[in-house]
Amino acid sequence: MSSSLTGHLNHQATAFVTEVMSKWLDDEEINSFIKTIKDWQEKIALPDIRLPKFAPYSTGWSIDKVSLVLVPLVSSAGVVVSKISEPLALLGSAGKQAFHRLVNFNRHSNKLQSIPGFQTSLSPKEIKNQLSQVGAVLFSPPKQMASFFKKISAPKGANSFQDLRDSLLSCFMSSILLCGVNGASFDIKVGEGSFLKNSQDARSLALSLKNVCNRLRINSTFILSDMNQPLGQAVGNSLEVREVLEVLKGKGPLDVLKLALELGTEILLLANKPLNRTEAKRDLKDKIIKGEALEKFKQIIEAQKGNPRIIDDYSLLPQAKNRMKILSPNRGFIHKIMMKQIRSVCLELEAGGKKSADLSDHGPGLLIFKKIGEKVEKGETLAEIHFNKVQNVSSFEKESQGAFMISEKPPDFRPFIIERIGAKV
Numbered sequence: 001m002s003s004s005l006t007g008h009l010n011h012q013a014t015a016f017v018t019e020v021m022s023k024w025l026d027d028e029e030i031n032s033f034i035k036t037i038k039d040w041q042e043k044i045a046l047p048d049i050r051l052p053k054f055a056p057y058s059t060g061w062s063i064d065k066v067s068l069v070l071v072p073l074v075s076s077a078g079v080v081v082s083k084i085s086e087p088l089a090l091l092g093s094a095g096k097q098a099f100h101r102l103v104n105f106n107r108h109s110n111k112l113q114s115i116p117g118f119q120t121s122l123s124p125k126e127i128k129n130q131l132s133q134v135g136a137v138l139f140s141p142p143k144q145m146a147s148f149f150k151k152i153s154a155p156k157g158a159n160s161f162q163d164l165r166d167s168l169l170s171c172f173m174s175s176i177l178l179c180g181v182n183g184a185s186f187d188i189k190v191g192e193g194s195f196l197k198n199s200q201d202a203r204s205l206a207l208s209l210k211n212v213c214n215r216l217r218i219n220s221t222f223i224l225s226d227m228n229q230p231l232g233q234a235v236g237n238s239l240e241v242r243e244v245l246e247v248l249k250g251k252g253p254l255d256v257l258k259l260a261l262e263l264g265t266e267i268l269l270l271a272n273k274p275l276n277r278t279e280a281k282r283d284l285k286d287k288i289i290k291g292e293a294l295e296k297f298k299q300i301i302e303a304q305k306g307n308p309r310i311i312d313d314y315s316l317l318p319q320a321k322n323r324m325k326i327l328s329p330n331r332g333f334i335h336k337i338m339m340k341q342i343r344s345v346c347l348e349l350e351a352g353g354k355k356s357a358d359l360s361d362h363g364p365g366l367l368i369f370k371k372i373g374e375k376v377e378k379g380e381t382l383a384e385i386h387f388n389k390v391q392n393v394s395s396f397e398k399e400s401q402g403a404f405m406i407s408e409k410p411p412d413f414r415p416f417i418i419e420r421i422g423a424k425v
Contacts (some may be wrong), residue, residue, distance in 0.1 A: 016215040017177075020170055033148050035331075040142060042181045046080075050088050050325030052271035053080040053131075056135055056263065057172060057178040058187040059194060059205070065232060066187060068244040069260040070112065072296035074267050075136035076162060076287045085120045085138040112138060114238040114318050114362035118306035134299045141178060146364040159347055164195075165205060173212050182216015183219040185267050187259065190418055191228035193339035195317040199224060207419050208315050221266040221419040225259055226414055227373050228286065229337040232256040235346050239386065248294040255416060260419060261285065262273055270422070298402055318363035320349075320386035324393065326400045331378045334370050335407035342366060345396055349387050365390055366400065 014034055021030050046053075057065045057070065066084065075081045097325055112118050120140040122130070130137040179380055188202045196202040206222040213220035232253040234243040244254035247260065261284055268280040275283060287293045298308045310316045349364035367384040370376055382404050385396055 002196075010217070013177075013216045017173070020173060020212075021148075023166065024170075024296070029148065036142075036144055036148075037174070037177050040178055042149060044082075044128045044131070044180050046128065047090060049132065051078060051080045051135075052183055053082060053181040054079065054185065054267050054271065055083050055181045056185045056187070056267070057175070058339060059189045063146060064187075065111070065234070065240045065244050065247075065256060066259050066263065068241070068292075069138050069247050069256065069295075070185075070263055070267075071138065072248065072300060073260060073284055073287060073293045074264045075134075075300075076292040076296040077264070077268060077283055078273070079135075079267060079271050081136040082127070082181055083136075083138050084141050084175045084179060085110060102405055111237045111240050111244075115301060115310060116307040116316060118301065119304050122304070124410075127309065130300075130303050134296075134303050136300050137294065138300065138304070141175070142330050145174065145178070165208065168205070169208055170213055172209060173216070174211070176216065176218060181218070183267070183270055184213060184221075185221065185263050185270075186220055186222045187263060188224045189227035190224050191226055191339070192337075193227035193230070193343070203419065203421070210421060219270050220422075221263075221270050223259075223263055223266065223420075224418040224421075226416050228339070228414065230342060230366075230368050231259065233367050233369065234365060235342060235368065236350070236386065237362040239365040239367065241310070241315050242369060245294075245297075245314070248288060248297055249286050249291075256417065257288075266420070266422070279320040318361070320361075320363040320365070320372050320388050322387050324385040324387070324397060326383040326385065326397060326404075328370075328376045328378055328380045328382050328404070328406065329401065330406055332376060332406040332408050333410040334372050334374050334376060335411045336402060336405040337368075337372060338403040339407065341399055342368075345385070345400050345403070349385070349396070361388060370404065372414070375410075376406060 017034060017037075018030055021033055025033060027313060054074065054197045056067050056074075058067055071083060110120075120138055122137070122139045127137050127139050186206065188196065188206050190196050190199055191203040194202075195207060202224050206224065209222055210222065228378045231254060232240070232243050232247075235239045243252055243256065247256050261281055264284045265277060267276060268283070269277065273280060273283075284293075294311065299309055301308045301310070307316055346365055346367060347367075350361050364385075364387045366386070368382075369384070370380075370382050376382065383400055387393070387396065
């Protein structure tokens, strides 16, 4: 990878950042914004490390399960990974509310919070040391950025897709710069479980992000992936962390592993690893088989003061006290999964049945046992609810069962990986 691709603000990149931020900030604020970015970059810079530095992103926003697999996986393969754990936090409270309103999602939660003791509020020195010693870090955005992003999200309120996209591009751009990387991968979700309902909007966002990365001299790669049903089986913070550990052990759901391998392969190729596509994917599979990816995740947990014993003892993760099976009302094929209903159930379970953004229980969630296109018999288990105290359990059972649309014939095939967009500069 060219030494000019530093991931830092040079003259051309500074001009581009000024152009983007001028939509919201005045000249004095832009100068302050750029100074803050440059100061942060200088504090976490690792000039002696010649390894490629990447940041993986997803339009799922929080630390999604694929990122939790991808970070230790590609790090174990020799790529330094620097990732902001809560990119949506850059938008500020107003921006988060607008985003949630647009996508019918009323709370942003972070799966890392379900790992006992895990810390993401790290100083620049701690980030730098961890990148040097471990090769991967997951950190919260610096607090000094909050005032800038309140202005970015507040004026237009992100009430339309175009308004939101402008805020998202600025958010991603700033996150990339704060991470000090020279490459980025993007998992662009498409479908009912995403705010991008169709491939056209998803591709438009990907191309806009590609332009941002090109202007910053950042290598980038994009995968548009189907999100018309939950990825993997688990929906819910603690349940998803457990699923991530299973994937890193080579035992988890195949769709989670497939997406992580696809994204990881693109990263290795973009990072100038001396491998072709087949060799890169085989190398990543070997990292899982040999336990090196899992060991890297353990190192990350230990470095950030989390409890590494969760890897072998899942009881140390937050647990819901109760279980309820959701049974199929009839025989047929899973034609559609109503993602809005699945999300609504999980959010209320996390809040103990109360629709509040301030209450969050990391133990509850759903396990989805049937995928779109699969055959199901009457009375067969579709899903399992994990819950603590809720006000009306029967309503959750009814809503969860109603999320599965069953038909007599299987639906048309839908590809999981919709499109790849590469951009090497």
